[in-house]
Amino acid sequence: SGATRGIWGGLVQPGGSLRLSCATSGFTLDYFAIAWFRQAPGKEREELSCIDNNNGETYYADSVKNRFAISRDNAKDVVYLQMNTLKPEDTAVYYCGAVHDALSILRMCAEFRAVDTITWGKGTLVAVSS
Numbered sequence: 001s002g003a004t005r006g007i008w009g010g011l012v013q014p015g016g017s018l019r020l021s022c023a024t025s026g027f028t029l030d031y032f033a034i035a036w037f038r039q040a041p042g043k044e045r046e047e048l049s050c051i052d053n054n055n056g057e058t059y060y061a062d063s064v065k066n067r068f069a070i071s072r073d074n075a076k077d078v079v080y081l082q083m084n085t086l087k088p089e090d091t092a093v094y095y096c097g098a099v100h101d102a103l104s105i106l107r108m109c110a111e112f113r114a115v116d117t118i119t120w121g122k123g124t125l126v127a128v129s130s
Contacts, residue, residue: 022096
């Protein structure tokens with residue numbers, strides 16, 4: 001078993017950028033898919049992006065497409081979320097999650113559906129404010 005160790009957030013001004021990191025512990029990224037989620041106060045959790053490490057395919061929600069970019073460093077077992085042109089409405093607690101089985105990867109990455117097999121990382125607050 002393993003876990004995603006956590007990510008580092010912060011406070012940033014509107015229009016700024018921030019990169020989140022999700023480091024795995026106890027397992028390598030091979031054959032896993034990692035997704036980024038966020039939950040703003042009073043709102044449902046939203047899946048933002050997913051990377052399938054089996055083939056490198058990436059997926060994005062329309063709300064962050066062309067602003068956010070997911071990437072991986074397999075040597076370091078880290079997945080990044082580069083967030084650009086941040087807006088106040090991007091303020092939320094951000095999480096990363098990992099799945100391993102093929103069906104969960106399909107649901108989480110290709111379909112952006114909730115799955116119950118996710119190994120969650122610790123959330124971190126990203127605040128966008130002037």
